[in-house]
């Protein structure tokens with residue numbers, strides 16, 4: 001029997017686990033506050049930001065909604081971030097990606113105060129993660145590690161193949177998985193669009209993590225029986241005249257081979273949002289110097 005890993009349930013556990021920390025902060029007179037900055041009219045980005053704000057409301061985090069005209073000059077975004085950096089009532093800053101083409105995402109990321117960088121994208125936070133001393137683990141990779149743990153998947157000594165080398169998922173996830181922490185110690189292969197013989201790399205893995213942004217790239221023929229499959233993809237495609245959400249994994253064919261698999265929707269996506277709450281609470285605790293227990 002294949003275990004379909006329920007990301008909604010694991011995310012709910014993370015949210016529940018944050019309640020004590022949020023109470024501790026509240027008792028100290030501090031309300032964790034996250035500013036979301038949206039400079040896009042892409043419906044998917046609008047949906048993600050509004051889901052993140054709902055999540056905040058649900059757990060007692062204050063959400064500040066900042067929306068900028070997608071055609072505004074890049075400087076307007078940089079100034080907005082600078083104002084949020086300087087505002088002591090804001091603990092976390094999230095700039096929803098992607099930003100418009102006329103804005104360099106690395107320039108925006110560098111503008112965010114590393115102490116408020118709850119995405120973990122700032123070079124200082126990336127450097128700390130690579131050095132094995134992360135403050136903010138990026139939300140999606142952190143969510144993937146939590147899902148593996150919840151499914152009872154041991155990473156130590158496992159062969160993990162990651163398909164995708166993005167700065168948001170593939171690269172940080174590879175660094176976390178090769179790290180010496182309890183959720184690391186794996187042997188990691190990172191594949192990408194120039195990788196030769198991808199099926200050979202996925203077939204030899206104990207765990208396959210698909211994060212390439214290519215709908216249904218990984219199917220059952222590319223897997224060995226008993227593989228754990230984590231699908232990070234969230235792709236909108238037209239099927240029978242309707243818009244449907246699919247992952248980077250062909251779920252039905254992969255499920256026939258997998259020991260455990262995440263669905264889309266309801267797998268990694270909810271975990272990305274839950275770990276953003278986690279990082280916001282952590283950022284608040286560090287700034288307020290109020291120690292909290294994190295799940």
Ligand SMILES: Nc1nc2c(c(=O)[nH]1)N[C@@H](CN(C=O)c1ccc(C(=O)N[C@@H](CCC(=O)O)C(=O)O)cc1)CN2
Pocket residue numbers: 047048051094095096097098119139140168234245264265266267268269270272273
């Ligand atoms: N600043 C950031 N921008 C982006 C990030 C990020 O981590 N930080 N990641 C992605 C998108 N993303 C977060 O913003 C994200 C993707 C998917 C979901 C999610 O909950 N998906 C649901 C389905 C939602 C739907 O119906 O469309 C699921 O998979 O069940 C949340 C967040 C790019 N940008």
